Amino acid sequence: MxxxxxxxxxxxxxxxxxxxxxxxxxxxxxxxxxxxxxxxxxxxxxxxxxxxxxxxxxxxxxxxxxxxxxxxxxxxxxxxxxxxxxxxxxxxxxxxxxxxxxxxxxxxxxxxxxxxISKRTMLEINYKDQSFLSLNEVTVSKAFSTRLIELTVYIDETLLASIRGDGLIFSTATGSTAYSLSAGGPILEPSLECIVMTPICPHTLSVRPIVLPPTAQIKLECNEAEDEIYITIDGKFRANFSKDTFLYIKKSNHYLLLVxxxxxxxxxxxxxxxxxxxxxxx
Missing domain, CATH: 3.40.50.10330 (Probable inorganic polyphosphate/atp-NAD kinase; domain 1)
Structure with missing residues (x-):
C-alpha cells in the first residue's frame, strides 16, 4: 500500500x-x-x-x-x-x-x-576499490585526444579481442535505446536480461556489437599509458581508467522497478x- x-x-x-x-x-x-x-x-x-x-x-x-x-x-x-x-x-x-x-x-x-511494473536489469561495475550500479550503460572512452585507444576485453576469463577505436559501451537492454543506439548498437526489448557491447568508431570494421548473456563476467583492460581514458556511468564521469588496471562488469542482482x-x-x-x-x- x-x-x-x-x-x-x-x-x-x-x-x-x-x-x-x-x-x-x-x-x-x-x-x-x-x-x-x-x-x-x-x-x-x-x-x-x-x-x-x-x-x-x-x-x-x-x-x-x-x-x-x-x-x-x-x-x-x-x-x-x-x-x-x-x-x-x-x-x-x-x-x-x-x-x-x-x-x-x-x-x-x-x-x-x-x-x-517493468523489472529492469542493472549492471554492477567494479573498478579498483569503487563499485557502481548502472541502469543504462557504462562507457569507456578517450577524453580529448584524437588518437585511438586500445582496450582488451575478456568474457568469462576468455580473451575476446583487443579493440582499437574511440572506446566501448556496455549497456543493458534498457540502455540499448540510449548511447549504444547512437553508436550503431541493436535495439533490445527492455525485459531482456543481457549485456550489449557496442564499439565506438572502431578502427577495424569487422568489430561489431555483440549481445552477451546475463551470466557474462566481463573484464576490461586498459592498454594505454599516455592518453586520459574516462569511465562514465549513465552519463556521469566516475574515474580515469589507468594502464594495466582492470574494470569488471556484470549483471547486478538488483533490478529497477519502473512504473x-x-x-x-x-x-x-x-x-x-x-x-x-x-x-x-x-
Whole structure:
C-alpha cells in the first residue's frame, strides 16, 4: 500500500509548478505523505531532503523531468526495491513514460494497486576499490585526444579481442535505446536480461556489437599509458581508467522497478519516439 511518495525534479524546469501543486492537492485528499528532494522543494518553497535518501523513506518515487532524472536516482531505488514513475517534461525519453496530463489519473490507478511494473536489469561495475550500479550503460572512452585507444576485453576469463577505436559501451537492454543506439548498437526489448557491447568508431570494421548473456563476467583492460581514458556511468564521469588496471562488469542482482504507462507499450513508444510512423518522402 502506498502511503508515502518521494518527489524529485530536474533542475531549472520551467512550468513544473502547476503539476506539482496538483500532485500535492491529490496527496492531501488521499492522506498520502510527500517528501521532496532539494530541487523540487526549491520550486515549492518547502523543506527538502537529499535525493539519495528519498527511496528509503518512500513507497513510490515520482521523477519530474526526463530519463536523466530517473537515472540520477535509479541505483538507490533499485537497492531499496522502490518503484519509480517518470513524468516526462523533456523531449525524447524511453524511461519517463507519463505525460503531465495523465499524472493524476495514473496515480489514482497506482494507489488502487493497478500499477504496471517493468523489472529492469542493472549492471554492477567494479573498478579498483569503487563499485557502481548502472541502469543504462557504462562507457569507456578517450577524453580529448584524437588518437585511438586500445582496450582488451575478456568474457568469462576468455580473451575476446583487443579493440582499437574511440572506446566501448556496455549497456543493458534498457540502455540499448540510449548511447549504444547512437553508436550503431541493436535495439533490445527492455525485459531482456543481457549485456550489449557496442564499439565506438572502431578502427577495424569487422568489430561489431555483440549481445552477451546475463551470466557474462566481463573484464576490461586498459592498454594505454599516455592518453586520459574516462569511465562514465549513465552519463556521469566516475574515474580515469589507468594502464594495466582492470574494470569488471556484470549483471547486478538488483533490478529497477519502473512504473509503465497505462496507455503505451514499448513498441508504441519506439514508433513514436523514433518517428517510425511517418511516411517516406521521395
Amino acid at each position: 502506498i502511503k508515502k511518495i518521494g518527489i524529485l525534479a530536474r533542475p531549472c524546469t520551467e512550468g513544473i509548478e502547476p503539476i506539482m501543486k496538483d500532485v500535492i492537492e491529490w496527496a492531501r485528499r488521499n492522506g498520502i505523505e510527500l517528501f521532496f528532494d532539494l530541487e523540487a522543494a526549491k520550486n515549492l518553497g518547502a523543506e527538502g531532503l537529499r535525493r539519495e535518501i528519498l527511496p528509503e523513506k518512500s513507497d513510490l518515487i515520482i521523477a519530474f523531468g526526463g530519463d536523466g532524472t530517473i537515472l540520477s536516482i535509479a541505483p538507490e531505488c533499485a537497492i531499496a526495491k522502490k518503484p519509480i514513475m517518470g513524468v516526462n517534461l523533456g523531449t525524447l525519453g524511453f524511461l519517463a513514460e507519463f505525460g503531465k496530463d495523465e499524472t493524476i489519473e495514473s496515480l489514482e490507478k497506482i494507489i488502487r494497486g493497478e500499477a504496471l 509503465r504507462s497505462f496507455k503505451k507499450g514499448f513498441y508504441e513508444l519506439l514508433r513514436d519516439k523514433l518517428r517510425w510512423s511517418g511516411k517516406l518522402i521521395g
